[in-house]
Every structure is written in structure tokens, then in C-alpha cells.
Amino acid sequence: MKFIKLAILASGTGSNAANILSYLKNSESVSVGLIATNNSNAGVLEYAKAYNVPTLILESARFKKGDAYIPELEKFDYLILAGFLWKIPAKLVQAFSERIINIHPSLLPKYGGNGMYGHFVHEAVIANKESESGITIHLVDEVYDNGKHLFQAKCLVNEADTPESLAQKIHQLEHANFPEVILEYILSRN
Numbered sequence: 001m002k003f004i005k006l007a008i009l010a011s012g013t014g015s016n017a018a019n020i021l022s023y024l025k026n027s028e029s030v031s032v033g034l035i036a037t038n039n040s041n042a043g044v045l046e047y048a049k050a051y052n053v054p055t056l057i058l059e060s061a062r063f064k065k066g067d068a069y070i071p072e073l074e075k076f077d078y079l080i081l082a083g084f085l086w087k088i089p090a091k092l093v094q095a096f097s098e099r100i101i102n103i104h105p106s107l108l109p110k111y112g113g114n115g116m117y118g119h120f121v122h123e124a125v126i127a128n129k130e131s132e133s134g135i136t137i138h139l140v141d142e143v144y145d146n147g148k149h150l151f152q153a154k155c156l157v158n159e160a161d162t163p164e165s166l167a168q169k170i171h172q173l174e175h176a177n178f179p180e181v182i183l184e185y186i187l188s189r190n
């Protein structure tokens with residue numbers, strides 16, 4: 001079987017990226033060859049250093065209006081968005097058709113779209129007194145949070161929950177499922 005190379009794109013703390021790196025550390029068929037971020041202060045860069053993974057700092061104009069770093073990214077088989085906060089431009093979506101996977105911290109289509117990321121999602125769920133929330137893992141198309149769903153998992157939300165306590169529940173679901181959903185999808189296509 002072909003050896004599969006992943007690039008992770010992340011903007012923040014990087015707990016999902018770290019979880020994927022840990023999950024794949026002994027894999028003989030899939031590896032993470034790059035961590036790219038738009039934030040030179042992102043915590044994810046510390047995990048890249050710890051796992052000795054090359055990094056790439058994305059510059060806005062080149063990513064959004066230039067070549068979208070396709071020369072650097074096209075050597076990878078899949079792009080994994082793990083808390084990446086910029087829209088993937090159409091030319092990169094087209095270059096990686098059905099090969100970009102994103103994790104979103106809500107039960108899409110609820111609480112998705114522009115402005116719906118990180119704590120903003122949890123704040124909206126709590127403000128609306130939802131009884132449940134969860135995660136969605138989906139393919140990425142040219143629109144925010146619109147691609148084909150690969151997986152969803154739910155958690156209960158109770159009156160005592162805060163955006164912070166809900167975020168913890170969501171992170172537990174993400175860490176328990178994202179690596180396995182990624183592997184299941186890419187191995188089903190190779």
C-alpha cells in the first residue's frame with residue numbers, strides 16, 4: 001500500500017494536532033510531514049517541535065490571493081484542518097478535491113459558517129440553551145462548513161454548563177474520534 005503523507009493546518013493551541021501526531025507516531029502507512037499555521041505564536045508549533053515535524057508559517061496575501069502555497073502542499077496526500085481559522089481558497093480546494101478534512105465543534109449545519117469557530121460556537125450553543133452539542137468531521141469545499149459529513153458525535157449540554165465546560169466536552173469527543181475518522185476515510189480511498 002502507498003505511504004500516505006498528511007499536512008496539518010492549525011491556528012491555535014494544537015491539541016487536535018498533537019493527538020493526531022501521537023496516534024500516528026508508530027504508524028507504518030500514514031505520517032504527518034508538515035504543520036502549517038497562519039499564527040507564528042500558535043501553540044501547535046510547540047507540538048511540531050516536540051514531534052520533530054517541519055513547519056510552515058502561512059502569509060495572508062500569498063495564501064488568500066497568491067498560489068495558496070500549492071507548491072509546498074501538493075507533495076502531501078491530504079490536508080487536515082485542526083482549528084485552522086482562514087478560509088481555504090478555491091484554488092487549493094480544487095487542487096485537493098475530496099482530500100481536505102476539517103473538524104468543527106458543533107453538530108452542523110447548526111452553528112457553522114462565518115464567525116462560527118472556537119469559543120464563539122460554544123457561547124452560541126449555551127446562549128441558545130441547547131440540550132446537546134457535538135462535533136462534525138467533514139470534507140472541505142469552497143464554502144465554510146458545507147462539505148460532505150464524514151462523522152458526527154453528540155454530547156449533552158446541561159444548565160450548569162458554561163462555554164468553557166462545553167469546550168472540554170467537545171475536545172474529549174474530538175480527541176476520541178478525529179484520528180480514527182481520518183484514517184478510516186483515507187484508507188477507504190487508497
Ligand SMILES: Nc1nc2c(c(=O)[nH]1)N[C@@H](CN(C=O)c1ccc(C(=O)N[C@@H](CCC(=O)O)C(=O)O)cc1)CN2
Binds near residue numbers: 114116145
Ligand atoms: N473553504 C473552506 N475553508 C475552511 C473551512 C471550510 O469548511 N471551507 N473550515 C474552516 C474551519 N472553520 C470551521 O470549521 C472555520 C474557521 C474560521 C471561520 C471564520 O469565521 N474565520 C474568520 C477569521 C478568523 C481569524 O482570522 O482569526 C473569518 O473568515 O472572518 C469560520 C469557520 C477552515 N477553512
Ligand SMILES: NCC(=O)N[C@@H]1O[C@H](COP(=O)([O-])[O-])[C@@H](O)[C@H]1O
Binds near residue numbers: 012084116
Ligand atoms: N470552525 C473551526 C473550529 O472552531 N475548530 C475548532 O478549533 C478547536 C481547535 O482546538 P485545538 O487547537 O486544541 O486543536 C477545535 O475545537 C476545533 O473543533
